Amino acid sequence: MMKTMRMFAAVPALVLLLAACGGGDGSSNGSATDGIRTIEITALDTLRFEPASVTVQAGETVRFVVTNAGQTVHDFFVGTEEEQMEHEREMQDMGDMGDMGHGDAQADTQALTLDPGETGELTMTFEEPGEVLYGCHQPGHYAGGMVGTITVE
Ligand SMILES: [Cu+2]
The missing domain is CATH 2.60.40.420 (Cupredoxins -  blue copper proteins)
Incomplete structure (x- = not known):
């Protein structure tokens, strides 16, 4: 599934995302809600x-x-x-x-x-x-x- 592959790729990037975004986008914070x-x-x-x-x-x-x-x-x-x-x-x-x-x-x-x-x-x-x-x-x-x-x- 495309979705699964995308999520797998996103995991190592999470730290970078957290560092870069600083919490501006509250609506999509959740790896927990990302499937x-x-x-x-x-x-x-x-x-x-x-x-x-x-x-x-x-x-x-x-x-x-x-x-x-x-x-x-x-x-x-x-x-x-x-x-x-x-x-x-x-x-x-x-x-x-x-x-x-x-x-x-x-x-x-x-x-x-x-x-x-x-x-x-x-x-x-x-x-x-x-x-x-x-x-x-x-x-x-x-x-x-x-x-x-x-x-x-
Ligand atoms: Cu044990």
Whole structure:
């Protein structure tokens, strides 16, 4: 869809737009109203995401708004099962460096690390039908079942 592609291109430009416009155009301030669907997800200390599964359309750009409702740090890492396993290994290798250690650039666009009570946003486009996962890679969480499924139709 043309609309989807336009929105995807607009995301990196948002900071520039905000800097340049300074809020003169109040009627169109909203990336939130520009057709990007928002999916709210809550991370819980029971090592679960609520909801545990979501469905998106192929080519659709969605904004995940993730709230950590727990008392401990949780991650929201989006990737295939393979990427989840790889990320899990990386996190284990980093050991005590812990949550500040997401070294690779890829993780920066696919992952949030949320303190207790914190809410973060991740805007992504899923191009191909299939199954993608969102997992928490704090120690023991992914193994404990803290993973959800994104079905791309
Ligand atoms: Cu977690």
